[in-house]
Amino acid sequence: METTFDAIQSIKSIESNYGPEVAREVVQIFINDYPAKITKLKNAINEGNFESVRFVAHDIKSGCLSMGIKPMSNVCETIEREGSKLSKEELKELSERLATDYSRISQSYGKYLNIGH
């Protein structure tokens, strides 16, 4: 399901709607800010602090929705909405999926930035 997501295509869509400067700014923010957000989510899961889990998941979801990164926004939507019913292990699994998606997408975004130069 996630393999159908084309990161370069998503950022090109932003580029065509908002211009290259916005696309580059958004990509930079994604690359720079999201590792800390995902770490924060993992820490909150480990601590069993569900309020914080939901808050961080919502934060990541909102950003990803705006950037059109559906695989990550879908995972966060699940955590935000269903999180209270999920076990710690299930939440950890979802956060790992999020980290994997981030890694893959940020690599593509990195290529996009390099091509831009």
Place this chain on the structure above:
Amino acid sequence: MMPTVLAIDDSREIHPFLKTALSQTCSLLLATTLKEGEEILSKNEVHLILLDVSLPDGSGFDFCTTLQSQDVTQKIPVIFLTGKIGVGDKVLGLALGAEDYVTKPFDVLELRARVESKLKKFLYYAKEETYFQRGSLKFELSTYSIYLNEEKGNQKLNMTPIEFKLLLKLARSPGYVLSREQLIDSVWGDSVYIEDRSVDRHISSIRKKLGICSSYIRTVPGLGYQFLAEQQH
């Protein structure tokens, strides 16, 4: 001059989209926390607020309620801009007095149209009350300025924004005794702790600046303060 819109959203990645969407419509001020938003509001004339719901230092819903309770901010239209898509959240946001509720991801043209529509309405009504007169004092609401009407002309009084808000609050209820707590809630909101003595210090400063009109404010021992301009003039 372009109207000013304040956007409070902690997702920095949203900001470039907002800047692009609204660059032709307004002057955009950005904040990532409610505290930053409050600071911007205290220093700028803001015509519309785009407000996220989940913020690091509190809830946008609570902040909206606070805005509605304060004289200076209650008329500023609020549009929630949030990833909370549930019907319950939308209903709550609108019930709290928000003008609109936009969910993320937003369409740039739609957001611009909604902001322009609310600004148009707000600025139309704002024209109806650009100033407020009480006794010899004229409050210019759009600039937070107070003028003292004298025979030789209007003299601008050098009030701080807090002093402006305090004096306006009192002047809008002439004859009524307002407690320090009421003044604090109205001017600072109930989310911050302000000592009663702080109100007294501001009132003292206002009286000095009012000069010959210092008697407009009467201290009612044990109760609070009262604005008396109408009885005297």
